Amino acid sequence: MAVAGREPFEQVVRRHGPTVLRVCRAVVGPDVAEDAWSETFLSALRAYPDLPAGSNVEAWLVTIAHRKALDQVRAAGRRATPTDKLPDRIGADDPERHTDLWSALGELPDKQRQSVAYHHLVGLPYEEVAVLLGGTAAAARRAAADGIKTLRRTYLPAGPDDRTDPR
Amino acid sequence: MSTTDLFAAAHRDDHETMARLQTRLAEEADQDGVLDVAYRLLDSPVGTLLLAATERGLVRVAFAVQDHDAALEQLAARISPRVLLAPARLDLAARELDDYFARRRTAFDLPLDLRLASGFRRSVLEHLREIGYGTTASYKALAATAGNPGAVRAVGTACATNPLPLVIPCHRVVRSDGQIGNYAGGTEAKHALLALESRA
Incomplete structure (x- = not known):
């Protein structure tokens, strides 16, 4: 049956x-991620x-x-973690490097964390990341690059079992 | 380390969390009045059934041979794209259908939403509801009851496009020459349903 219009919202939830x-x-x-997810999809369902x-449904959802x-x-108030001093505190071989991706990301400054998430986790081009964050595509690219640089220093993925590719 | 390796942990599938979030979304959408169409699947002796309901009542029953994805797309186009897998609203319908297949129930007592049928087809559906469990009527007789004795083919179409098969018993309409006639769920399913009801 040829049906014009929008696909059932259930498909949107499953795909995205x-x-x-x-x-x-x-x-x-990770602690409030589920609340944020629920609010996002409830609001999306309404609209x-x-x-x-x-429309690009994924970009709309993001x-x-x-x-x-x-x-x-x-609502949670300002995040407490100052990030500027991290490089001094955590060296490349520091046993206290993060083994959890989310806590490592959590210590990045907002712009860097958001640029990394929207470009590297969602795959949005920097032009679209810039629309979300304000500023230019070049600034978003720089923020993401800075974020990645810090992550390489502060984040060590846990044991080999958790890795999908050999390095 | 490549960025792919760096984010490997983020891409691990988390089906448990997704299932929990989908359940929560369905509940909150229903509370907020934005769950326009809720659906679920139900295993039955005539194959997996899709059941869908609006806030008014059961709006669609579809056999697997009718293509569940197509049925959902039709609901999205004809009623609203706010369609979610939300079994709770279909609990009563599922229980009554289970009872019907187990021969513990001969009539359905469910709020129905007949908005997917209109005009003559809808009036045929109303008359279909009068054909009792374990009995049959011919397409010809039904056309006469619906007020248009010449409209035998239109009655056939109304049965074929019945949005609520089983609950509105189009399987009880057979040809006057004694043959069983077509069925939305396939003739095999029609045989099975008539046999189920005749064992009473």
Whole structure:
């Protein structure tokens, strides 16, 4: 049967739910990620019938998730961790390097963390990351590169069992 | 370390969390009045059934041979794209269908939403509901009851497009020449249902 219009929202949840969960974990941290995810999809469900045909559904969801994340961060108050001093505190062979990706991401400055999440975890081009964060694509690219540089120093993925590819 | 390796942990599948989040979304959507169409699947002796309900009542029953994905797309297009897997709203319908297949129930007592049928087809559906468990009527007789004795083919179409098979018993309509006639769920399913009801 030829049916015009939008696919059932259930398909949207299945296709994009895991990506949005990654974004929420990266941006607001694993503890409140599920609340942020739920608010994102409830809000998306509400607006879904009015979404213009041909829209990029994933970018739309990430935009909503970004706004919900800002709400969460505001509600939780300022994050306490100053990040500028990390390089001095944690050396390349420091046994206290993070083995958990989310806590390593959590210590990045907001712009870096968001740029890394939206570009590397979602795959949005820097032009779209810039639209979300304000500023230019070049600035988003720089923020993501700085974030990655810090992560390489502060994050050590846990045991070989947890790695998907050999290094 | 490549960035792919760096983010390997983020890409591990987490089906448990996704399942929990989907359940929570369905509950919150229902509470907020934005769950326009809830659906679930139900195993039955005539194959897996798709059951869907609006806030008004059961709106669709679809056999596997009718293509569940197509049925969901039709619901999204004709009613609302706010469609979610949300079994809770279908609990009563599932229980009554289970009872029917177990021969513990001969009639359904469920709120129905007939919005997917209109005009003559809808009036045929209303008359279909009067054909009792274990009995049959011919397409011709049904056309006469529906007020249009010449509309035998239209009655056939109304049965074929019945949005609520089983609950609205189009399987009880057979040809006047004694043949069983077509069925949305396939003739094998129609045979099985008539046999189930005749064992009473």
